[in-house]
Amino acid sequence: MADPNPPGRFGAAAGLGAAMVLLVAVALGLLLRTDSPSGVRTPGTGRTVARADYVGDVSCRDCHPGEFAAHSGSGHSKTLRRAVQVALRRGWDSRTTPDPEQPGVSWKFQVRDGRLWVERSAAQTPGGIQAERFAIDYALGSGRHATTLVTMVNRDPRHPTIREHRLTFFGHADGFGLTPGQSLAGHASGNTPAGRIHSADDTLKCFGCHATMTSDRGFDQLDPATIIPDVTCERCHGPARAHVEAARRGDAPESLHLPFGLDGSPADEELRLCGTCHRLPEMLTSNALSTANPVIVRYQPIGLMQSACFRGSDGAMACTTCHDPHSRTSSDRAAYEAACLSCHDRRRVHPCPLSNRSGCVDCHMPRRDVARGMIMTDHWIRVDRPDSARIPH
Numbered sequence: 425m426a427d428p429n430p431p432g433r434f435g436a437a438a439g440l441g442a443a444m445v446l447l448v449a450v451a452l453g454l455l456l457r458t459d460s461p462s463g464v465r466t467p468g469t470g471r472t473v474a475r476a477d478y479v480g481d482v483s484c485r486d487c488h489p490g491e492f493a494a495h496s497g498s499g500h501s502k503t504l505r506r507a508v509q510v511a512l513r514r515g516w517d518s519r520t521t522p523d524p525e526q527p528g529v530s531w532k533f534q535v536r537d538g539r540l541w542v543e544r545s546a547a548q549t550p551g552g553i554q555a556e557r558f559a560i561d562y563a564l565g566s567g568r569h570a571t572t573l574v575t576m577v578n579r580d581p582r583h584p585t586i587r588e589h590r591l592t593f594f595g596h597a598d599g600f601g602l603t604p605g606q607s608l609a610g611h612a613s614g615n616t617p618a619g620r621i622h623s624a625d626d627t628l629k630c631f632g633c634h635a636t637m638t639s640d641r642g643f644d645q646l647d648p649a650t651i652i653p654d655v656t657c658e659r660c661h662g663p664a665r666a667h668v669e670a671a672r673r674g675d676a677p678e679s680l681h682l683p684f685g686l687d688g689s690p691a692d693e694e695l696r697l698c699g700t701c702h703r704l705p706e707m708l709t710s711n712a713l714s715t716a717n718p719v720i721v722r723y724q725p726i727g728l729m730q731s732a733c734f735r736g737s738d739g740a741m742a743c744t745t746c747h748d749p750h751s752r753t754s755s756d757r758a759a760y761e762a763a764c765l766s767c768h769d770r771r772r773v774h775p776c777p778l779s780n781r782s783g784c785v786d787c788h789m790p791r792r793d794v795a796r797g798m799i800m801t802d803h804w805i806r807v808d809r810p811d812s813a814r815i816p817h
């Protein structure tokens with residue numbers, strides 16, 4: 425929704441007679457209906473919206489069952505949950521796991537009073553066990569690759585800080601390992617035997633990418649009472665209350681328009697939407713934009729945008745060239761290769777001297793280890809140096 429009128433404009437409008445008074449009343453009504461007088465600017469699209477205009481994924485199910493089902497099964501729909509919910513589902517209650525780095529230290533998970541607790545025990549002094557106990561509030565990441573546990577340290581919405589727990593659950597290993605970046609042996613400052621405290625700025629960014637909205641007052645605050653967790657339909661398509669109401673009334677299709685819909689948005693707009701969270705080139709320094717930097721493998725838009733395919737195709741390439749944005753990533757090789765061949769056939773862009781039918785992804789988009797055994801696909805499409813690390817598909 426548009427930024428509500430500043431007070432000065434109300435004054436001017438009120439002088440213009442009965443019709444205008446009515447308009448003002450409507451504007452005030454809208455104002456009261458929103459719990460966000462200044463509106464919330466969404467990163468990526470820059471639209472100003474109000475929390476009251478969000479209706480939630482379930483409202484979309486009846487009319488868009490396909491998108492709803494696909495999205496419910498994807499990581500986007502479960503990337504920010506209460507830790508206790510995940511612990512119960514995964515059976516972490518009463519589980520004990522050794523610290524991956526410190527001999528003699530172990531961690532025990534327990535669900536008590538509706539919360540997840542973790543206790544760290546260290547046999548430090550002869551005969552004595554030292555224990556420390558923390559409650560864990562949130563679980564970030566669906567666990568397809570990983571789930572990281574965090575505790576709210578400062579709950580002030582304007583200056584929220586978290587402790588990112590030292591242990592992360594890794595999907596490929598079905599067990600706990602060290603959270604990337606948290607080795608005590610390394611030089612990273614801020615790591616403690618229990619985890620890492622993140623600044624308010626980092627905390628807001630972290631929730632900003634794993635939620636649809638972090639508070640009803642904007643992305644510069646974190647408020648558990650008004651947060652909308654996960655990357656919901658409305659994070660990409662914008663708030664849809666008016667859309668749902670119009671569709672229920674049977675209004676004409678023109679009035680049902682939402683961003684990123686049937687009309688196929690320009691590739692650059694889509695890349696900016698996905699890149700808000702999956703990262704964009706300007707978020708890295710230019711010397712980090714190198715095939716030698718393994719971090720880029722995790723940042724698909726950055727890799728893709730360096731590719732000759734993207735650069736040479738005049739804005740025709742985006743994430744949806746290969747992915748359904750609603751679904752879990754498909755593992756159907758032939759479908760990805762059909763996308764390659766839609767350009768690399770004889771007529772448009774020259775084909776491969778080695779193979780003109782299949783195997784494109786294995787050779788030109790290999791999988792690599794991004795951190796601690798997490799394997800991801802390199803989106804910097806290129807002729808790969810034979811010595812670079814790759815993992816067979």
Ligand code: HEC
Pocket residue numbers: 468497498499500502503564565566567568569632633634635655659660694697698699700701702743744747748749751752753
């Ligand atoms: C608000 C931030 C945000 C935006 C915007 C976003 N993503 Fe994501 N995306 C994430 C996060 C966080 C994950 C990790 C989900 C998890 O925990 O598994 C993810 C995961 C994915 C996955 C893996 C899904 C799976 O379950 O296999 C794909 C594919 C993906 N995103 C594509 C896209 C595309 C395409 C767009 C743009 C149309 C996009 N994303 C926009 C945050 C975002």
Ligand code: HEC
Pocket residue numbers: 499564565566567568569570571572574588595622626629630631633634700701702703722723
């Ligand atoms: C700039 C946006 C951004 C920020 C900031 C961010 N994430 Fe993510 N996160 C993503 C995206 C996009 C993905 C999916 C791609 C990937 O795995 O890197 C993701 C994936 C993850 C995953 C793996 C999910 C899975 O199973 O595939 C975890 C765990 C995670 N993030 C935790 C965190 C934590 C904890 C923080 C803050 C301390 C954080 N993230 C900050 C965007 C972000």
Ligand code: HEC
Pocket residue numbers: 481484488491492493495496500655656657658659660661684685686688689694744749750
């Ligand atoms: C990560 C961002 C993202 C999320 C989350 C998302 N969508 Fe989409 N959606 C898109 C994009 C991008 C397109 C355009 C697809 C294209 O051009 O291929 C799209 C297209 C659509 C369309 C048009 C369908 C068509 O045939 O092209 C509908 C309807 C839709 N989405 C509904 C939903 C619903 C309902 C949800 C939640 C259950 C949802 N979307 C969640 C990004 C998203």
Ligand code: HEC
Pocket residue numbers: 479480481483484485486487488657658661664665667668671672677680681682683684685686687
């Ligand atoms: C009562 C039925 C109904 C509900 C509920 C509904 N939609 Fe729609 N939606 C429609 C219709 C009808 C269209 C137009 C489809 C067409 O033109 O083929 C549409 C189109 C769309 C499009 C494409 C818009 C465009 O401009 O191209 C998107 C995106 C979308 N819906 C998202 C959502 C989301 C997100 C929700 C839930 C918050 C939702 N819809 C709930 C009926 C509904």
Ligand code: HEC
Pocket residue numbers: 732733734735736737740741745760761763764765766767768773784785788789805806807
């Ligand atoms: C939207 C069209 C398009 C798609 C889809 C596409 N490419 Fe390309 N690709 C291009 C263009 C254009 C070039 C640059 C050709 C030139 O400069 O002569 C290119 C270049 C390449 C190169 C040479 C890279 C280099 O650095 O010289 C490889 C390898 C390649 N593509 C592989 C693939 C593979 C594999 C896929 C599918 C996973 C794919 N492409 C999908 C358009 C595309």
Ligand code: HEC
Pocket residue numbers: 695698702724725726728741742743744745746747753754755756760763764785789799800801802803
């Ligand atoms: C030319 C085709 C192509 C394009 C374009 C493309 N991807 Fe992918 N993507 C793939 C392939 C292939 C995989 C590996 C699928 C599998 O698991 O087998 C993949 C996997 C992923 C994953 C899962 C994590 C991983 O690395 O396995 C995410 C997240 C993702 N892509 C996001 C994106 C985003 C965001 C964009 C747009 C910037 C994008 N992709 C554009 C082909 C593509």
Ligand code: HEC
Pocket residue numbers: 761764765768774775776777778779780781782783784785786787788807
């Ligand atoms: C066995 C590994 C392998 C497979 C499979 C493969 N490629 Fe290649 N491709 C290569 C190598 C190596 C080169 C560099 C050849 C050279 O420079 O002599 C190359 C070159 C290319 C080029 C650059 C051609 C040029 O003249 O600049 C394109 C485009 C390309 N491949 C696309 C594809 C597509 C599309 C597919 C799937 C249909 C594919 N490749 C399958 C290994 C492979």
